[in-house]
Structures are given as structure tokens and as C-alpha cells.
Amino acid sequence: METTKKIQGGDVRAASRLIRNLEDHIPGAKTTIKHLFPFTGKAHVIGITGSPGAGKSTLTDGLIDCIRKKGKTVGVLAVDPTSPFTGGAILGDRIRMQRHAEDPGVFVRSLATRGALGGLAKAVGDAIHILDVMGKDVIIVETVGTGQQEVDIINHSHTVLVVLVPGMGDEIQAIKAGILEIADIFVVNKADREGSSKLSRELMAMLDMAPASAFPAGWRPPIMKVENAFEPAGFQKALNDLSDKIDDHYKHLVDHDLLGNRLRRKAAVELNEAIRASILEPVLLKLVASGEMEGAIDKLLKKEIDPYTVAEDIAKRYLEGCL
């Protein structure tokens, strides 16, 4: 309960420790989240996603300034994959956005996806809750890569930015990666590069092809161009416009009663994940501890039985009479 109070007071060390404990599955961390839960739900959560090398970190860094200038506080969660070669998150918060380190209105944390276990870091939903209870007005979740993580991000965000860059060798990169459908705002980054107009045109054509039902209450994802940092004034203006567009989107959600849908989806995802952990994990642990799992794998390898038959037998034993 003391931790809850501290986090409500915006205590950076308590928040950092709790996030780390969640990542490390320290018992008790979940109990703290239970206590925090009633105080969640105030922040505007912005997801930023796109291909590696698309310049998401630089955008995030610039957006922090814009949001601070509006008098709002910011929390940033940077989801980094870990590599066994280096033994940790590649881009830690130590080297990221260091210039905001002195600003108490900004809190930046990296979350590791823990390699193959991945998808969006399991702890990210709870980490958002923590920053929310700390009182951050805006929370930015930045993810690296273009796979499942990026599709998961929509479940945690109110506004999703998909960042694209011209000249990645294949202009339909975005469609191939299946991330078009999750964008509330498209950012064509490094727009001074060759191919920028072509990329914008292709995005436009794609949006033209989409049915009206793809745009909730008429929100057609705008395409925002951001040129690179060599022209600071132009870059700053593009960032301000982007920041305003993000605010517009949030206002659109509120005005058209769409925020409820997003919150409901987020709650459903969190509940599903919690049920998975509480139903499936104890069964798997028991199967491993009793040696039954190893025995079944041996039989599978000898082709004496198939995985579906094994699983059906297990379900009968663990659920029969309980369903």
C-alpha cells in the first residue's frame, strides 16, 4: 500500500522498481497492480510503431517537447527486444532521450520483450497503468519491429501512429507487414528522401480503396509528412502539426463516443491475458513438474501419438467435471 501511495505521488524510484519487479515476475508486484488499478484510466496513450530504422525514437523525442510545451506531463515506454548476444535491451533508457533526464515532467523507461517469449512485452499493459497512476497526462508507447508487437499496440493505445519512410526498397512494406489497418495517423518520416511522394500517393490510394466502415465516425487517417532534422525550423513545425493532429484524434474519440470502444477492447485483452496466466500456466507447470510433459514429448518424437490426442486427454483430466 505504501508503494501505491508513492506511485500516486509520482515517485520515480518506486515506479521504476515496480516495473522491474513485474518484468522479473517478482511475487507481490501483481498485488501492487491490483491496488493501483482503481486509479488508472486518465492518461492519453499514444502508440508509435513502424519498421526498424524509421526514426521512431527521434519522433518520440520531438513529440515530448511539443507535449511539454502544452503544459502536460509525459511518460514514455520504449519496448526493446533483448538479444542473448548482449544480454539486455539494446537501447536502454540510459542512452535514449537523455536530454529529458533533468525534466521531472518526463519519465522514460525501456521494457525488454525477452526474445522469443515476446510479442509486446507482457509487462507493457501494467507499465502503462503505473505511468497513468503516476499522473502522466500522455503516455507514449514506442515499439521496435513490425510484427505481432505492432499489431498488439492497438490494444493498449488510444491513438496509433504508424511511421513509414520512403525508399525502403519496397513501397508496399506497410501493407505486407499488416500494420496499415491499425493506423490512426500515418507519418511519412524522412520525407525529404527520394520516393516520399510516391509513398504518400500509395498510402492515399490504399485509403481510397478502403470501405467507409474502415473509418470510425469518419476519421480517415491523415498522412503527416515529417522532413528530417537538417532543417530544424521545418522539423519543429512538422512536429507541432503532428502533436496537434494527435490531440485532434483524441478529441474525435471523445466527441464520437469512441473512447469507450477502445477502453473496452483494452480491458478485454487484459482480462484474456490474466485468464490465460491463471488457467493455463498452473496446468503446464504441473505437467512439467510431474514429468508428464517430457514423457508426452518422447512419445510424439517416436510418432506413437499425436499432439491433439495428448492435449484432449489432458483437458479431460483437468477440466472434466469443472466445465
Added chain:
Amino acid sequence: METTKKIQGGDVRAASRLIRNLEDHIPGAKTTIKHLFPFTGKAHVIGITGSPGAGKSTLTDGLIDCIRKKGKTVGVLAVDPTSPFTGGAILGDRIRMQRHAEDPGVFVRSLATRGALGGLAKAVGDAIHILDVMGKDVIIVETVGTGQQEVDIINHSHTVLVVLVPGMGDEIQAIKAGILEIADIFVVNKADREGSSKLSRELMAMLDMAPASAFPAGWRPPIMKVENAFEPAGFQKALNDLSDKIDDHYKHLVDHDLLGNRLRRKAAVELNEAIRASILEPVLLKLVASGEMEGAIDKLLKKEIDPYTVAEDIAKRYLEGCL
């Protein structure tokens, strides 16, 4: 049982129908897989992964030729994300690798990842079994994107190729995406582009930093350069070298008794997935059908309860006395 016989005989239509039925969750498809299971485990499964636009399809297409020239048959599974904007897999097998359509020794199928449900298409493990039972000597699984899918691929493959291209704006793209650790062979594709040497040097440096334990029985992932298709002779030679290196890797696995480990991991993943489906899904279906799920989500939105407490209550009811 008739389907089993047909697939064992290499019947393309029966195999295609079964894959489609698995994707569509048609009852009975899983039963057929049970019958096929004892006949699986003969093919060499090659996973090809890397960023969008890295040229994986062109590589796959070229490798098919090399493998066919060695007198072996090939199955290809191309995992494509779907987009609600287009309503299906973007690059279907209709437009992909069409020039192999007349060759009965080549079978190409696309699997859709079904958007947000994603990860590597659920059906991919079973689709590999089907191609295996059809008698394909080599099965290539090609995935698009750089997220969870690509990390999952190692669970289904004996040999994993990670394809990188120079000049993607960020040379540590591979590390950021967390795919370095899964490579058995690195391919620096489009190696005539600027930055190719830099990329190779960085990969080399990364491998130098890795502990010896990262290389099973001394297999240090080789870095194979492939220049683009403008010089057909050079391209062909690079592909032949790559194809030989893939064979070397398989031989290495067999010679050092490492194949067993990979097969064991694959079996464990399949069993875990089957257990998840048979334990978790019936509980979730019951919660949805009874309206309990909706009720719980309502309470979560009103902050009357937290997801962990709901999940623990559910686990008590469904598993208590059964564990």
C-alpha cells in the same frame, strides 16, 4: 483416411483443401492431421526471415531452382499478413513464383496470419506436416515482417536464414528486431548496394562478441553475400553457394546429433499450442457464452475489480479439485 492416402500420394488438391480447412477451423481437419502425424518428420525445413523489402521472395524463388537441380522436391509456405483493406493475403501464391506452377516437384502455398490474431500463422506447423507427408524433400517457410513471427520460425525450422539488406537507414536493424540470435545463416542481400561491407563487418563484430556457447557444436553462422539480379551469372553462383551452405548446415545438425534437439523443441511447441487450445479455449468460450466475460469487462471498466482478481476466481472454479 482417404485424404491421408491422397496426401501421401502427393495429391495437390487434397493438400490444398486440407490447408484451407485448417485455416478456416473446419471440424475434421485436425482429425486428418492426427492420421498424418505418424508419417511426418522426413523433410528438411528451412525458415527464411528478415525485414520487409529484404528480397526474401526472390531468394526463395532462386533457391527452388537450386534444390530442384539437385533432384529434390520442394514445398514452399509463404506466410502473409492479411489486411482488412484488401480482405486477404496480399501476395497470394497466384502471383508468387508462378514460373514453378508447371513443375510437379514444386508446391507453393500462402498462409494468412489473420491480422491481429497473428504470430506465425497457427496453421503453419500443421501445413509443414502436410507438405512433409506429401513427400517434399525440402520445405521452405518464408515469413514477412520482423516481429514475433520471425522468432517463432525457429520452432518450426531446422535451418534458419536471416536476410538483411544494406542501407536500411539503421545498420543495427537486425539486433533491434531481436532476430540475430535465431540465424543459422546470414544472407546479406542486394550486396551491391552501398553499405554492404559495413553491414557485414557489423555482423562479424557481433558474432565475435558472442560466447562460444552461442554456436552449437562450433557452427558459427556464416555470412553469405548475394548481389542483385542484374548480373544473372553472379546471382546464380551466390544462390548455388547458399544452397550448398544450407545443406552443410543440415549435415552439421545430423553429424553432431543436434537434429534431435530441434525436433524436440518443435514437438514441445506443438504440444504446448495443442494444450492451450484444449484447456484455455473451452473455458473462454464458456465465459463468453454465459455472459460472464462481458459482465467482468463491465466491472473492469467501472474499476470495481481488477483483471488479476477476476482471473484468479475463474481459475479456482474451473481448475480447483482438478489440479
